[in-house]
Amino acid sequence: MDNLNNSLNPTVNEEINHLSSIDSNPKHESTSPFTEPEFQEKSDSRFKIENPKLSIQSLKAWFSGKLALKDINLEVKEKQITALIGPSGCGKTTLLRCINRMHDLTPNATADGRVILDDLNIYDKQSDPVLIRRRMGMVFQKPNPFPTMSIFDNVAAGLKLNGVKDKKLIKEIVYDSLQGAALWNEVKNDLDKPGISLSGGQQQRLCIARALAMQPEILLMDEPTSALDPIASSKIEELMTELKKHLTVIIVTHNMQQAARVSDYTAFMYLGELIEFGPTDQIFKNPKKELTERYISGKFG
């Protein structure tokens, strides 16, 4: 560089400094991106969803007086997949269980706040927990088919329990649900076999079929693939994208890539708090909170 500068005609430096006036063509205003505010502020303003299917407002939950969820505010978009991520014990399962009022079933567990499903506050005194649970299916980490029941009866159980007696209707719904859960082709000739005779991945899809039979509006899935191999997992993932055509899915997962692959929105929780919520793409490419960045990059603690 230095020897180059020395070899330059001394007028060059001066000329360069007055270059803008050299160009005889009219020159439009500077297009430099740096004329705008340099870098967008990493803002604290919460990401909000318009017309959410589910709106969680100031939700707190306790176990025997110990606070497990601290003032959660979160909206869930209809017919989209929302992933809940966060380290073990941060409150993901508790949040799912608050959403369908299963939290109430735990002894000494209490909750406070509002969870609005369409326009119904499910924590209203008048709201019936049983009706609410019927509108939301749940799938658990470990596949849990009813052990003594056949494949068919596993799916039909909820309907029968709810007083549906029309055999033809039950059959129709069971077949539809098995198809909806992408299990039909594998079990259509074995509907009388016990549910627990299926493989783990099939059992999980059976549980999904069982949930679908109740025609829920929301499907809550708590680590639905953590006990499954990659092929069975990817079947469930494919199924989820299929299911979201008709219903809203909330999935808890410890698998970051799974959250990144399947979900449209991601919520990151830590120690009972919602740290960051946003479109999945943004959370994984450019999280706003350092805590989120560290968690999803596996640089925690």
Place this chain on the structure above:
Amino acid sequence: MGLTKVSSIVLDMAILAESTVTKAVTSYNDDDNSAKKQIFESSAKLRFLQDEVSELTIELIARFQPVATDLRFIKSCMELAYGFSRFGRYAYDIIMVLEILGPLEHCDKLPVMRMSKLVMEMMALGVAALRTRDNSNLGRIYEMEEMVDVLFRKNLRESSQLIRSNNYSDNRCNISTALILKYLERISDHACYIADSVKYIETGMASPRR
């Protein structure tokens, strides 16, 4: 660990790319093409390193599925490596002009030297920003790129006038100047892409297309 390795290759490339362009411009100014072989080798090495960065980054993605800053860093490294390999290529193009059209000792070298001064500074600023991950000087690079464009157009207009009035002493000067200015103008564009990449790593924001 893989990221550190990629990062160190990219920084090595930055230094080599910068010095290769400097050498080509100096050779032109001194009318001395003895560095041709060395510039050719540097350019080939930059190509090779670009491939290596590309392989390594793909492997990191496959093995670690990086996200957030790590992911943006990897994307930027791919682009930076490409940019630096282009620097090598244009340096080689410059020395080839000297080889084919030279000697050029009777030519007016001011237009090229004037523009090269800007372009060198842009490269230096870009490389420094990359090394320190400091965005504060990137605006200067974008400003200088506009100046380079102005210079380029001004020179073309002047050349075209000379050709029209048919009083240019030696067309080899005219052609060599035009070619090298074009290579420098390309380098200045790539210096902006380097700035874009540094900015992207830090902010996650893509720069508007120029």
